[in-house]
Structures are given as structure tokens and as C-alpha cells.
Amino acid sequence: MPLFDVRTPAEFSKGHIPNAFNLALFSNEERAIVGTIYKKEDPKQALLKGLEFVGPKMRLLIEEVEKKTKHKTVAVHCWRGGKRSGSVGWLLGMAGFEVKTIIGGYKAYRNFILNQFYQQKLELLVLGGKTGCGKTKILHALKEQGEQIIDLEGLAHHKGSAFGFIGEAPAPTVEQFENNLFEAITSLDTSRRIWIENESKRIGRVSIPNGFWEQMKAAPLVNMTLPFEVRLTVSIENYSTEVKADLETAFHNIKKRLGGQNYQRALAYLAVGDLKSAGSIALKYYDKQYQYMLEKNKTKTIKYMNFENDEPEKTAQFLIAYANKELTK
Secondary structure: OOEEEOOOHHHHHHOOOOOOEEOOOOOHHHHHHHHHHHHHOOHHHHHHHHHHHHHHHHHHHHHHHHHHOOOOEEEEEOOOOOHHHHHHHHHHHHOOOEEEEOOOHHHHHHHHHHHHHHHOOOEEEEEEEOOOOOHHHHHHHHHHOOOEEEOHHHHHOOOOOOOOOOOOOOOOOHHHHHHHHHHHHHOOOOOOEEEEEOOOOEEOOEEOOHHHHHHHHHOOEEEEEOOHHHHHHHHHHHHOOOOHHHHHHHHHHOHHHHOHHHHHHHHHHHHOOOHHHHHHHHHHHHHHHHHHHHHHOOOOOEEEEEOOOOOHHHHHHHHHHHHHHHHOO
């Protein structure tokens, strides 16, 4: 059924249940005023001020719901399942809707999903490999061939390196990333295997929730290798952009790790449009980083696979055959 989140736009932007509509009872400023009155004066005066704000909006709230859905049964929630959702639920009920309220509100939802990351056991298979192995393309080739995947980088709107923001939409908040990840899991059959890409705990601005991260680290890892030149070509395709400043920013973000000389060389290559030479500097740096992390990996099962070409469909077929035989029930 349609779900209406009656919290303020600011609360909704920080994090919300995927596919919910924001039906704000108060604006950000109005809620701050009511809250201040509640704390500094008394609850009755806060209630009266709230009614003063809401009164002129009552018709608009009903019309907004009617605009969003033709359903006559709707669900509403606020932060804790209290006065805001109760008020909107009463109003919509008076307008002829059958209204369900989420008990405990958004806070209860958040507690539930964070616990689920620990409690819901998943059969994960982790696809790893150095930068430029085309892991995301392979993931989606697996999906096209009937496998289940979770695209963590897609959910994060980030490709997982200093260059990962290039060409991506603005990143979600950490809270919204967690909500979207849980939504992705609920769309899958959790009794079957799920492929994911090997990631650091942080992907750009977001972090993988602890419960899910622990399951990732315990899952079998398929680690692919491809020749350096092939990976360099793939990397340039992934990160090329007409906005040269984005590439300069990305190199600046790893300046200390590259070293001053390599950093200056990379900028010089960018200045003349030599993406291959600049990319080679970055790729050699990320190869060292990945090898270091691979050596620290405590996963019990690591399978190393060598490929010669960037062929996502063929690689996916090979991985499925191997997984059917060796890695899953």
C-alpha cells in the first residue's frame, strides 16, 4: 500500500523507507518552533502552535495524498509513531481513507533493519580483483544470466576509489544507503546465492553496515586477474570524463599516497590529454593497495582465477559453472 512519511523534509532527506512519499505535516522551521515551545514553555502551547501551522494545510494534505495514489488504504508514519502520524491518520480517516500506522514509526524501522543485517543469514559470493577487472559489468552479466546480485557501488553511487564519484549521481546519506541495501536484499530470494563485489567497508561517503560487512568477510571470495593493459583500458573507460577538474581532484585526493613526483607527473599527463599514462600511475598505486588488502583477507575460501580478456558474459558463464560445482549447495 502507499506509504506516507509525515516527518519534515529535512528528516526525510536524511533517510526514509524506500518508495515512501514525504507528506510533511510541518516544515523544517515549523517543527523547530514547536519543539522549542514544547521544551521552554509547555506542551499545551506547543500543541496550539502546531494546530496554528497545520490548520491551513489540512485540505492540501488530503489533496496531496489523492494526487499520489488512487488506493483507499494507505499507511503513515512519523519518527516514533506518535502525534504527527496520529494526527495525519485521523485527518485522512475523516477524508474516507483506511489508514494503517507503523507502530514505533521510522525509529522502529531503523532498529529492525539494522538487526536484520546481523540476523538474516545470506549465501554471499564475493567477486574480487584489482581495479579494472570489470567486476561491475560481470555482476550485471551474472544477473542477465539468472543469478542474484547486489550492486553495492550502484547503491552507493560511487565506484569505490578516489575516482569513484566521476559520472555518478550525488551519494545518498549513510542512513539512506543502509535503507536501500535492506530494500535490495528483501527483493531477493535469500535461500539462493547472491553475488556481490569485493569492497572496502567505506564506499565513497557511505559505509557498509556492520552485520552485512561481517557476512561479506566470511563469504567465499573469487579473485580474478586480468593483464595490466586490459585493466588500464577498462579503467579509462570507467573513469573518463569531459570534466578534467574531476580527474585532477581525484589525483589530489591520493596525492600523499602517490608521492609528490608521481602526482606531478599525473597532472602533467592530464594537461596534455594523455589519460593512458595518467591512468597507469593511478592503477599501479591501486594494485599495491589491493594486494595489501588481499594478503590481510581472512576469508577461509579464496579462489584465484586468471582471465585474458574483458569479456563479462563469458566470464559470468564460467563463474556460474564454477559456483554450481564448487562453492554453493
